[in-house]
Amino acid sequence: MSVVMITIATLVVLGATAAVILYAAAQKFKVYEDPRIDQVEAVLPAANCGGCGFPGCRAFAEALVKADDISTLLCPVGGAAVMAQAAGILGKEAAATAPMVAVVRCNGNCDVRPKTNNYDGASSCAIAASLYGGDTGCSFGCLGLGDCVDACQFDAMYMDEKTGLPVIIEDKCVACGACVKACPKIIIQLRKKGPKSRRIFVSCVNKDKGGVARKACEVACIGCGKCEKVCPHGAITITNNLAYIDDEKCKLCRKCVEVCPTNAIHEINFPPRKEKTTEEKTEEAPAN
Amino acid sequence: MTYALIVISAIFVNNVVLAQFLGICPFLGVSKRISTAIGMTGAVTFVMIIATLMTFLLQKLVLEPFEITYLQTISFILVIAALVQLVEIILKKISPPLYQALGVFLPLITTNCAILGVAIMVIQKNYNLVESVVFAGATALGFGLALITFAGIREQLDLVDLPKGMSGTPIALVVSGLLALAFMGFAGLV
Amino acid sequence: MAKTESTLVNMLLTLLVIAVISGASLGYVYKLTKAPIEQAKAAKQQAAIKDVVPEFDNDPLAEAKTLQSEDGLELKMFPAKKAGELVGVAVETLTNNGFSGEIRIMVGMQPDGTIINYRVLDHKETPGLGSKMEEWFRPQAPKADATADQETSFAKWLYGIKASGGGNRSIVGMNPGKNKMIVSKDGGEVDAITAATISSRAFLDAVVRAYKTYAKEANLSTDAVSGATTKEGGKNYE
Amino acid sequence: MNKLTVSPSPHVHSGDSVKKNMYGVIIALMPALLASLWFFGVGALVVTLTSVAACLLFEFLIQKYLLNRAPSILDGSAIITGLLLAFNLPSNLPIALIIIGAAVSIGIGKMAFGGLGNNPFNPALVGRVFLLISFPVQMTSWPLPIASRMSYVDALTGATPLAVLKEGVKSGQSMAELTEKIPSSINLFLGNMGGSLGEVAAIALIIGLAYMLIRRIITWHIPVSVIATVLIFTGILHLVDPQQYVSPLFHLLTGGLLLGAIFMATDYVTSPMSHPGMIVFGVGIGVITVLIRVFGAYPEGVSFAILIMNAFTPLINKYIKPKAFGEVAKPVKA
Amino acid sequence: MNNWKIFANGLLKENPTFTLLLGMCPTLGVTSSAGNGLGMGLATTFVLVMSNMVIALVKDFIPDKVRIPAFVVIIATFVSVVEMSMQAYLPSLFASLGLFIPLIVVNCIVLGRAEAFASKNNPFRSILDGLGMGLGFSMALTLLGSVREFLGSGKIFSLAIYPEDYGMLVFVLAPGAFLALGFLIAIINKLKAA
Amino acid sequence: METNTMEPNQTIEHEGIVVSINDRKIVVRIMAQSACSGCHAKGACSAADMQDKLIDIAPDGHDYHTGQRVVISGHQSLGFKAVLYAYVIPSILVITSLIVAYATTNSDMASAIISLATVSVYYGVVYLLKDRLQKTFSFKIKNQFS
C-alpha cells in the first residue's frame, strides 16, 4: 500500500505546486480575449488577402469586435453577406455596401493601338512605366506586362494573348483591390458590380487631346463631350480630355454608349441590342 | 575530457534535432528568420539547463529514494511545465522592460520534446549532476546550431521560386534531411 | 450541467481528486506490471543465457556474480551447472568502442573459455552495418553462400558485390586464450564485418574482455590473449 | 523606319553566359578525366558515361514532366554534376548505384529546389554522400590504379592511402611502418593510387585550376583558403607529434582535397558571394576536413566538410558582406 | 457534424501528420520500420482515446483555470500506463521505441485534442475523435515506416521483399527520415491538389 | 532623416493595438508569437501559449487613440540584448557556478543549490538595475507608411 500512498503524496504535492504556478501564470499573462473574435474570424473567408486594410483576417476580426461602428469596414472578399453575418454576431450594423468588381479601363488592343517600338526590359509594368510611356503612341494605356495579374491572389485575372490586355474573370474577382494597387498606370478600378452585374464605364484613361489620342489609339476617349451631353442623369464629367462615369449616378441607360464616336464606353452583361452587334471584349459571364 | 566529449557529441555527433529527432516542432516552426532562431537558442538553452537541473534533483531526491521512478514521466512534465511559466513570471517581476522586450522578439517557449527528452536522457545515461547540466547546455547549443543554419537556408530559399508542390513543409524537410546527411560526417568524432 | 466555478477551494479540490485518482491508478498499474516487468527483464537475460550455454539445471541468475574487468568495467557472470557441475559460463560483457555507443553482449563459454555462442543484448550500431554483428560471428548456414554464388554476373554488374561473404568469421569454438581474436586486418584470425571494422573490433573487444575477466576469476591462462582494441589511437574512453 | 527597341540601361553586355562558364569548367575537368582513364581504364569510362548520361536524363525528365518547364539540359550544369559525381565514385561502382546517385543528385539535390541556382547544397556531393551512407561497402572498395585498367566491377581492390593511414593509426602501427605502405609523393602527385576516379591526379586537377583562374571562371579565394587551411592545420599537428600525424603534403595530395577545393567548393550556387565570405567558407571546409580525417570515423572528410559549409553559406552571406563603398571599418556582427 | 465525420476527420482531412504536421518527433524518430511506426501509433491512439474519454467525462467538474494542469496529469497518467504495460508485455517494442513513449505526453496532438475537442464534447464523440486522430496518426506512421523499411532494408513489417543488402541504408538513418517524409508530404499535397 | 551609415538600421517591428493611454505611457497590446505561431494547426494545440503581451511606450507627442492599430519598433539589437540578459548570461552562470561548486564541494545537492543561488543573485541584480533597463529597452511607435 505504501507505494500507492507515496505516489499519491508526490503527485498531490507536485500537482498542486505546478497548478499554483500555472494558475498564477495564467492570471498574470492571460489578457481576456473576446471570444467573439474567434466567432467572427470563423465567418471570415480566411483569404488573408489584406483587401480589408488589415493584415489578415484575424486582425480584421479583432478590429470588427473593437470598433463601435463597423459600417465603414468591409471584407471585400466575403462582401455584404459575410459582413451581415459578422454584424449579427456582434449585434452591430453592417454597411450596406454594394458589391464591387475590378474593371480594366483600357481597350487599346494590338489592332487599334499600333506598336511604335519594342520593349526589351524586365517584364514588369512598374519597370516599364518608370522607363517610358509605353510601346505605343499612347503614354497612358496598358503596358501589357501583367503586374496586375501577378498581384491577383484569386486567379481572377489573365492576360489575353490576342489583345495584350488583362481580363477580369468577374466570378472570381472579390474586389480586393490588389490589382488596382499593382497597376502603375492606374488603369484598373473597382466599380460597383451593378444590378445583374451590369455596368457601364469609360474604357480609357488617355488624357491627351482628342487628335493626339485618336492617332495613338482608335478606341481612345477623345474628350469630345458627346456622352456628357447625352447623359440624362449627369453621371458623366469630362476633365483633361477624358470622360468619367460616376457609378453612383449612372442609371445604366446606355445612351452614352451609342453616341461615343470611338466606342470608348463599355457596357458589360447587357443583353445584345438588336440594331448593332456590340463587340464585347469581356467574356460572357452569366448574369446572376 | 569527458565534458568535452559530452559537448562535442551533443552538438555535432548526436545532434538533438538531426540525429535524435527531438524538438522537431520548434525546429520547423521557429526557423523562418535567423534573428528569431538566435533568440530562441538563447531561451531554450536556459530553460533546458534549469529544467534538467530540477528534474535531476527530483529524480535523485524523491523518485529514486522512494522507489517511485515510474512517476518519472508525469512528475517531469509537471515540473517542466511549471518551470517554464515560472521563468516568465520571474522575468516579468524583476524587470518588466526586459520581459517586454523579449515578448516583442521571441515566441514563447512551450514545453517541447527536446526539453523533456533531455531530462529523461540524462537519467538514462546515468550522468552525474554536472554532466547532466553540461549535456543539457550542449544539447541546446546543438539545437541552436541546427536551428540557425536551417533558418539561414530558409531565408535564402524564401527568395527563390521553389517548385509548387515542394514549397513549405516538404522543402523544409528535404533541407533538414540534407543537413542531417551533412552532419553524418561528424560520426565517430567521439 | 453547470461548469464548476474557479474558486480556490474548487480548484484545489479538483486537483486533489485528480491527483489522488491518478496516483492510485498509477500505483495500481505499477503493482500489476511490476512483476511482469521484472519477469520480462529476467526472461530476456534468462533466454540469453540459455542461448549461449549448454543445458543446465541450476538457476544461473541466482548464482550470478559481478566481476571487475581489468579496465574497471563491471561484468556479470552466470555459471551454468548441470547436476552441480559447471558446464559453462555466460558472461554479460560490454564495450564502449563501438561505432556509436555501448555494445552489450552475452558470451557463453565452456569452462575452459572456448566460446560456445553469443548474443548481442544491446547496441546502437548502424542498422545494416554494425548491426550485422548479431549474426555475423556465428557459423553461417551454408545455403546463404550458395545463393550468393548463383547471382548472375549481370546482376553483379548492375548492382555489385554484396555485403555478405567473408570466410573466417565465426568465433564459435575459438578460445581467446589460444586464438588471436582480433580482426584479420589487424593481424588476427577473425574476418571483420564488411565495411564495419569498427563494430567488429568493438565486438571482439567485448568478447575478449569477457574471457579475460572470467579467466582471472577462474585462474585460466591469459598469456595468449591479445588486447583487441586496448591500444586505441586517438580515442580515449573513460 | 522599323520599330526601335527600348529598354532600360545598360544596353551592352559582356557576352558572358552560363553556358560559357559551365563549359569552361567542363574543359577544366578534362585533364582529370584523362588521368582517370589512364589509371582506371574501362571502369572510369563506364562510370563517367553512366553518371553524365543519367544526370542529363533525370534533369530532362524532371524539368519536362514534373516542373513543366522547358528543359535546359544543355546549359552544362547537369554535365558538371554528372562528371563530378563520377569523379567522386570508385571506378568499379555498379551501374545501378551510379544511377541512384545521379537521381539523388539531380532530383533531391537540385530539382527539388527548382533547378539551377536554387539549391543550397552541392548536388554532386549530395549524391555522393547519399551513396556513401547507403552503400558503404561498394563505396569504399577502391580499384587499384593501372592494374585494374581493363576490368570494371570485378577489378582488384585495395585501400586508399587515407584509409591505410586511418586503419594503421587506429591499430597502433607506427608512422614509419605506415609510410612504407603509402605510395611515394611523386606517385601521389601523379595520381598513381587508389581512390575515387577523379581525385587521384593532383597535377591534372591543378591544371584545371589554372585554366579556370585564367579564364576567370572562379576566383582564387576558395581553393587557396581551403588548401592553406588544411596545410596549416595538419602542419601544426605534424609538428606536435609526427608519429601520430602524417605530413601536410600527404593530406594535400591524397583523397578528394584538391578535387573538392578546386571544383566542388567553388560551385557558384552553393558558395558565398563575397570575397571575405569565400575565405571564411574555405577555412571552414579546411578545418572540418582535417577534423574528420584525423579524429572522425571516416578516413575522408572533404565531401562532408563542403556540405556542412554549404549549410552555413546563407549565414555567411548574411553576416559577411562585401566591403561596401564608403565604409571605413566594417562593424563585425555575429 | 455526424459521428462518422468526426471519426474520418482525423484519418484524412485533418490528418495530424500529413496536414497538421503535429508530433513530428515520434513521426520521424520511430519510423525506421513499419512495425515500430504501427506500435507507436497504437500507443498514441490508446492515450488519445483514453484521455479524450476521461476529459470529456470530467470536463464539467474541472474549473477552467486549472484545466491545463489537470489535463496534463490525466494524459501523463495514461502515458505512464502505456509505458509500464508495454515494458511488461512488449519489452522488445518498448526497447525500440525508447524515449518516444514517455514523450507522448508532450505530443501536441494529445493535449491539442483534449483542449480543442474533448473539453467541449461528450465522451462518445470524444472517443471517436481520439480514435480518428489516433488512427490517422498510426496510419501515417505506418506508411512512413513502410516506405523507410522498404527502401532501407527491403522489408515491410520485417517481411523481406528483396535482399537487405540492396537496400539504401540512409532510409533507416536520420537523413532518410526527413527526406522520406518530405517527399511523402509533397506527393500527398500533389494528390490532394489534383 | 539621419541614417546611421555604419550599421544597417535593422529594426524589428510588431503590430499591436493601443489599449490605454495616460500621460506617462501608452500601453500597446501585442499578440505574442508562440512557437507554433506560423502553424495553421494552432487551434488544435493551444497549450497555454496564446498569450498577449502589454508593452509600455513613452509618449512621443503624437496623438493615439485606444483601439488604434500601430506598429511598434525597436532596434533589432535590442532583441539580442534582451535574450542575452534574460537567458544567455544566466545559462552561463548556472553552468560555471555548478562546475566550480562541484569541483569544490563535490556534492550534487550543494552545487545545485549554489548555482541556483547564483542565478537568483543575478536576477536580483537585474531587479536593481530596473531603471537602467527601462531606458535600454524602449520602443517607439513607428510612423506607418503605405
Next chain:
Amino acid sequence: MLKTFSIGGIHPAENKLSAQNPIATLDLPAQAIVMLAQHIGAPAEPVVQKGDIVKTGQLIAKASGFVSANIHAPVSGTIEKIDDVADASGYKRKAIFIKTDGDEWLETIDRTPDLKKEISLSPAEIIQRIADAGIVGMGGATFPTHIKLAPPPGKKCDILIINGVECEPYLTADHRVMLEKGDEIMVGIAILMKALSVNKAIIGIENNKPDAIAHLNKMAQAYQGISIMPLKVQYPQGGEKQLIDACIGRQVPSGKLPIEVGAVVQNIGTALAIYEAVQKNKPLIERVITVTGKSVSTPGNYLARIGTPMLSLIEASGGLPVDTGKIIGGGPMMGKALTSIDIPVTKGSSGLLIMPDREATRQPMQNCIRCAKCVSACPMGLEPYLLMVLSQKGIWDRAEEEKVMDCIECGSCSFTCPSQRPLLDHIRLGKNKVGQIMRSRTK
C-alpha cells in the same frame, strides 16, 4: 601602376569610333524646340509668349524654385508656341518652339575667340553669373551648377576634381573638348577654383586618351594648382564617388554628397561652359555631342544648339543606318533608349548612339547562378543579385538595409551577369520605391 577606384568596376569594349574626328559646328535648325525641363529639378517657367521675337542668348524661361535653371534662346527668331512635345520617354512635356530666322546674338555676349584669362569677378559674382547663364552639369546628371558651387554651411571644399574620364564606351565629346578647348577649360577651372576658394584642382583622365593627357599637361604648366591625373581605364570611373576615390583616395560615405569629403566634381564640358559664361557672358545654348555607332557611316562630334532636332545630327553623320535597332541618348551603359528620334537636343545630351539590330536586343534571362560576378563588378560594393530579388518580391525594408539607395545605376551588374539578368532594371525600381518610403517617413 595607374590609379583607379578601389571596388569593383568593369571594362567594356571602348569603341571610341569618333575620337579622332574634330568637333564640327552644326547648322542652325529651322525650328528650335527648347524643353522646359532640361535639368534635374523643377522645370523652368517661360518668360516669353507666343509671337515674341527673341535673340540668341536671350532668357526665355526662368528657374523656378531652388533646384532649377534658366533657359536661353539658342537661336534668334519668333516664338511659335509653347506646347507639349514628346520627350525621350514618350511622355508629353512643355517646350518652347522658336522659328529660326537667323542668328542674331544679344550684344552683351562677347563672341570673339580671344582667350580671356584674368578673372575679375568675386566668388559670389561668379556663382551668380553661372546661375544666370543656366549652367547645369554636362556630365549627365544636369544638376544646376550654381547650387553645387555653394556648399552647405559647415561643409568646406578643399579640392576640385574635373571629370575628364568619359568612361562610357563610344562617347568622345569630352575627349574632343579637352583637345580643342584646352585653354578655355583651364581658365574655367581657375574660375571654379576661385568660386570654391580652393587652391587645388585635379583633372582625372583615363589613360585611353593619351593625347588629351599630354595636351592638358602642357596647358596646365601655366596655371597654379591644376594637375592632371592619368587613370587606369575602368568603368564607371566617371562616377563622382569613384572618381574622388581614384584621384584622392577618399570614399564618400553612403548616402552622403562628395562635399562630405571636401571635394566638388565638375565635368570638362561644364568647365568650358563656365569659362564662356563668366568671361564671355555667354549662356548655355549649345553643347558638344557625339554621334556614333557601328553602322553610322561617319561618326563625329558636333557642336549643336540646344533645341536642334536629333534627326539633323544623324543626317550630318550620314543618315540613319538601315539596320538601326536602338537609338540611345548618351552612352551604352547609362544612356536612355529613345522611343523616337523626334526629340530635340537638350543641355544633358552628350551623345547619340545608334545600335544595329543585332546588338539591340537582350538575351533571354536565366536563373541567378549566384556566381557573384555582379557583386565583384559593383563599384559600390553592393549585392545586385540580392537587391534585384528584394525589389522583385517587394521586400523594401530589406532592400533599404542592403543599401539599395547607394546604387549609382552604373549598370556594371547587368553588364556582367552571365545569366543575363536585368539586375539594374529591378534595382532602379527598388530605388524608386525605397526612396518614396524614406521620403514619406521624414514627413
